[in-house]
Amino acid sequence: MPTALVTGASRGLGAVFADRLARRGIDLVLVARDRAGLERTAATVRGHGAVAEVLVADLADPAARAAVELRLSDADRPVDMLVNNAGFEVSDEFVNSELRDLQTQIDTNISAVMSLTHSALPGMIARGSGSVINVASFAGYLPSPGSSYASTKAWVLAFTDTMAASLAGSGVGMIALCPGRMLTGKHKAPDSPSPLWLEPTTVVEQCLRDLGRGRTLCTPGWIYRTVVGTLEMPRRSLRAAAKLAGRGRTQQRPKADAQGDTQSFTRSPSLNGVA
Ligand SMILES: NC(=O)c1ccc[n+]([C@@H]2O[C@H](COP(=O)([O-])OP(=O)(O)OC[C@H]3O[C@@H](n4cnc5c(N)ncnc54)[C@H](OP(=O)(O)O)[C@@H]3O)[C@@H](O)[C@H]2O)c1
Structure with missing residues (x-):
């Protein structure tokens, strides 16, 4: 499994x-x-006949995070897919927020994504298969005045963009999930149905489908997809031009194994076809 x-x-x-x-x-x-x-989630997972392992950790705390990093780099128990989903928003105005809380927001939304991905990728690259899903947000494209949360999600988008290009041909896929408003957490359902509100199951299914198709960005919901598609147009053109000029980032290949041998990436992503 x-x-x-x-x-x-x-x-x-x-x-x-x-x-x-x-x-x-x-x-x-x-x-x-x-x-x-x-444990509640684990019970659901076991109900589907799958194995569930519970790992309690505060990802904003580097010492606690180390246990998760170790689990991800354990060659005897390979992890084939990493879903960097944990995140939260300090919703107060930046100047009214405690610096400590803003730092925790960076530690959770950025540092944890970077360090867990850093632990997971070497094994995936050596095996020539695997995938990473980074949960960003539509806010990363169109920040609104007030909270600094959007800037952390803009980092997730930029990080995924760079890494996905670097991993091309390695058999390892990476995708940024960019949802708008979802009916989770503290959000309450709107009085009347709105296309701006996304249903989490639909979001996850869309993300797994797009990962299976080898896409590197998933934006569920037609309104959000239209806006992001428009904003992405100039970047897509720039990327195509860079490729034509032979200066794309895909020229830099990650190391394949602990010895530092550079692998010639020719494999197509596996396990990305989870859809
Ligand atoms: N809801 C939306 O409208 C929306 C829109 C766009 C993007 N997103 C993003 O989607 C992701 C999931 O959001 P959600 O709506 O499902 O939020 P949620 O219901 O508040 O769940 C957040 C999850 O992150 C975990 N978490 C937070 N801080 C953590 C820490 N320091 N260490 C370990 N785990 C931590 C929480 O677990 P514990 O509290 O048990 O640690 C919880 O399981 C987040 O990255 C969020 O930014 C959400």
């Missing part, structure tokens, strides 16, 4: 990822701070 590690799996979108992956026969490692929430 392939194994996926999902962060922020105690509730919300992370719990939905765990559920939908378990239904596909994928075993799960579930990470978050709330043990009771993780």
Whole structure:
């Protein structure tokens, strides 16, 4: 059975990822701070006949995060898919927010994504298969005045863009999931149906489908997709021009193994076809 590690799996979108992956026969490692929430998700996963491992960790704390990094780099128990989903928003105005909370927002939304991906990728590259899903946000494209949350998600988008290009041909896929408003967490359902509000199960299914198609960006919901598609146009043209000029980022290949041998990447992504 392939194994996926999902962060922020105690509730919300992370719990939905765990559920939908378990239904596909994928075993799960579930990470978050709330043990009771993780156990609830684990019960759902086991109900689908998959194995669920619970790993309680505060991803904003580098010492606690180390246990998750170790799990991801354990060659005897390979993790085939990493879902960097855990995240939160300091919603107060930047100047009214505690610096400590803003730092925790960066540690959770950025540092954890970077360090967990750094732990997971060498094994995936050496095996020539695997995938990473980074949960960004539509806010990363169109920040609104007030909270600094959008800037952390803009980093997730830029990071995924760069890494996905670097991984081309390695057999390892990476995708940024860019949802708009979802009915999770503190959000309450609107009084009347609106295309701006996304249903988490639809979001996860769309993401797994796009990953399977080898896409590097998933924007569920036609309104969000139209806006992002328009904003992405100049970047797509620039990327195509860079490729034509032979100066694309895909020329830099990650190292394939601990010895530092550079691999000639020719494999097509596997396990990305989870859809
Ligand atoms: N909801 C939306 O409208 C929306 C829109 C766009 C993007 N997103 C993004 O989607 C992702 C999931 O959001 P959601 O709506 O499902 O939020 P949620 O219901 O609040 O769930 C957040 C998850 O992240 C975990 N988490 C937060 N801080 C953590 C930490 N320091 N260490 C470990 N786990 C931590 C939480 O677990 P514990 O509390 O148990 O640790 C929880 O499982 C986030 O990255 C969010 O930014 C959400």
